[in-house]
Amino acid sequence: MKLDGIRKTLHQVDKIRYRPAVIGKIARGYFRTLVLRKPTVRIVEFSINTACQSNCEYCYASKLHRRGDQLLEVDEIQDIWQQAKKLGAFSSLLLGGEPSLHPKFLDIVRVLEPKTNIVTFATNCISLTEEMIIELKKMGVFIIYVSINSVDPATNDEVRGYPGHYEQVMRVLEQCKKHKIDVVLPITTSKPLLPETIKLLDFAKQNGLVANIGLFAPTGRAEGQKEVLFDEGFWKQLRKLYDSNRGLRGDWDTNFTLEVGCPAAYEKLHIGPYGDVTGCALQPMSFGSLREKPLAEVVEQMRSFKHFKKRAPSCIMALDKQFIEDYVDFAVDSVSTPYPIEKNPCYKTDCGG
Numbered sequence: 001m002k003l004d005g006i007r008k009t010l011h012q013v014d015k016i017r018y019r020p021a022v023i024g025k026i027a028r029g030y031f032r033t034l035v036l037r038k039p040t041v042r043i044v045e046f047s048i049n050t051a052c053q054s055n056c057e058y059c060y061a062s063k064l065h066r067r068g069d070q071l072l073e074v075d076e077i078q079d080i081w082q083q084a085k086k087l088g089a090f091s092s093l094l095l096g097g098e099p100s101l102h103p104k105f106l107d108i109v110r111v112l113e114p115k116t117n118i119v120t121f122a123t124n125c126i127s128l129t130e131e132m133i134i135e136l137k138k139m140g141v142f143i144i145y146v147s148i149n150s151v152d153p154a155t156n157d158e159v160r161g162y163p164g165h166y167e168q169v170m171r172v173l174e175q176c177k178k179h180k181i182d183v184v185l186p187i188t189t190s191k192p193l194l195p196e197t198i199k200l201l202d203f204a205k206q207n208g209l210v211a212n213i214g215l216f217a218p219t220g221r222a223e224g225q226k227e228v229l230f231d232e233g234f235w236k237q238l239r240k241l242y243d244s245n246r247g248l249r250g251d252w253d254t255n256f257t258l259e260v261g262c263p264a265a266y267e268k269l270h271i272g273p274y275g276d277v278t279g280c281a282l283q284p285m286s287f288g289s290l291r292e293k294p295l296a297e298v299v300e301q302m303r304s305f306k307h308f309k310k311r312a313p314s315c316i317m318a319l320d321k322q323f324i325e326d327y328v329d330f331a332v333d334s335v336s337t338p339y340p341i342e343k344n345p346c347y348k349t350d351c352g353g
């Protein structure tokens with residue numbers, strides 16, 4: 001797998017050609033991880049809001065909204081980012097809801113320092129205007145994630161729960177091309193969705209886009225839907241797909257360790273809309289709120305959690321039956337997620353409590 005990791009990393013270097021300041025930070029991450037043996041964060045995901053115009057069938061974020069709580073303010077996000085940089089982070093991904101609907105979206109992008117780091121966001125394209133694309137480019141954003149579920153407009157719009165979504169995506173793809181912004185297609189796949197995934201990969205290739213595959217997880221609106229989960233055999237099939245597509249990767253492919261595996265807590269963190277820290281945007285358990293504790297303290301606690309510490313060789317949200325049974329299914333009874341992990345009795349046992 002090391003060779004595969006190196007190949008994907010080289011491809012990543014090719015994609016960050018616009019941001020030479022980042023190359024030194026990446027080199028430092030490899031040095032700390034491979035030589036000093038110190039885990040180093042590379043990416044922080046921020047779910048900055050919960051509002052969205054789509055109504056996707058499988059939305060993982062459907063339970064993020066917490067009535068009565070205030071979203072993180074711009075200065076709180078700025079402070080979290082400064083803390084994350086001390087842990088090694090050089091890259092951030094804004095999620096939601098639909099992040100471009102946040103009234104201070106551009107201010108948030110600015111405090112994440114896009115001129116000297118990689119700042120990107122995942123968008124459904126509906127509210128993303130050409131003016132915003134131009135402004136983002138000026139600020140230093142050079143890559144965005146554009147969500148699409150099918151190459152067939154009718155199927156796509158049905159899955160997204162938004163008539164005309166496909167058309168909006170095509171508009172944004174054209175505008176990104178015009179303004180020289182790279183586009184990544186984040187594709188969520190599962191056993192039944194694989195044929196559609198392959199069609200989307202062809203679409204990405206034909207249009208010179210990078211594809212990033214995520215796996216279907218039984219969370220949010222897909223809670224309890226375990227029948228479409230991956231299994232080991234399918235994971236191997238997917239790996240072959242990766243190996244035969246240079247531009248294709250998942251977030252388990254670009255680890256500083258050069259190993260394929262779940263980066264949660266070690267190389268990747270997710271901050272929820274109200275400051276809760278989880279291993280990634282899909283995970284429904286919070287290890288603490290940054291309104292109460294510093295990031296370094298929360299990360300230290302996360303790294304001693306059994307399921308992160310084992311550095312699983314594949315996505316634990318899609319493939320680890322024990323983890324799903326103990327921690328993901330527990331969220332079914334929560335009105336909103338992430339839930340505090342201390343509430344889960346399995347955590348006490350797993351952490352030797």
Ligand code: SF4
Binds near residue numbers: 282315318
């Ligand atoms: S569980 Fe791990 S591999 Fe799966 S999406 Fe989250 S961080 Fe990535």
